[in-house]
Amino acid sequence: MLSFNPRLTGVRSNLADFKLMLIITFYRNRVLAYKIMPRRQTVNGDQFLIFLRDTLWPTVRENRIYRSIILMDNARPHSSPKINDFMRLRRWERLEHPAYSPDMNPCDFDSIMRIKRPLKGRRFANENELIEALRESIIEVSKSRDFKGITNLPKQWNKIMTENGDYVV
Numbered sequence: 001m002l003s004f005n006p007r008l009t010g011v012r013s014n015l016a017d018f019k020l021m022l023i024i025t026f027y028r029n030r031v032l033a034y035k036i037m038p039r040r041q042t043v044n045g046d047q048f049l050i051f052l053r054d055t056l057w058p059t060v061r062e063n064r065i066y067r068s069i070i071l072m073d074n075a076r077p078h079s080s081p082k083i084n085d086f087m088r089l090r091r092w093e094r095l096e097h098p099a100y101s102p103d104m105n106p107c108d109f110d111s112i113m114r115i116k117r118p119l120k121g122r123r124f125a126n127e128n129e130l131i132e133a134l135r136e137s138i139i140e141v142s143k144s145r146d147f148k149g150i151t152n153l154p155k156q157w158n159k160i161m162t163e164n165g166d167y168v169v
Contacts, residue, residue, distance in 0.1 A: 020134070023051045025059075026111055031142035033059040036131055045080035052086055060090075068092040071153070095157075110152075114141045 021037035033056045037043060060068060070092050072078040087094060118137045124130040 020130070022134070023048065024111075024115075024138070025056055027063070027065065029145045031111075031138055032056070032063070034138060036134060039127055043075075043077050045077045045082055048077040049080075049082050049086060052083070057090065069095050071095045071097060073097050111141075114146070 020039070021041065021043050022034060023037070023043060024034040025032045033051075035051050035055055037047070041047070068090070070087065072094065074097055077083070115134075115137050118140070119130075119133055122133065124133065
């Protein structure tokens, strides 16, 4: 199971407050692939397609993941015709994500928090220092293989579908 979350925010620099965008994929209980976007660059359909084509697809092939089921929220970059065509060509199945259902995305309630936790409250002298700390955090958290969100997804999915997409506690 792969899950995408296009954003990591709230990490601050001594120079100026700014956000870094992150495209990250998870497979089972580890980080499969990621890309830290350059400062002031957002994730649009073209950028997301480049990530899928140049980063994720080679990694999926290398890891011999033959049947990919992708969970993405309903953000515009995830649903462009180019993305849909790319996924169809690769025979990647898209798991429906009910609109306005943040409790559906395991990245939001597990994985991203684990990556951000070691960075919380730290101040960085420059952007490179922040990016290096983020990379180290991703590597360490992935090594621990302690993500629970992806493995809990089927149970969470059933709860949400039973509630017709309403929030679940």
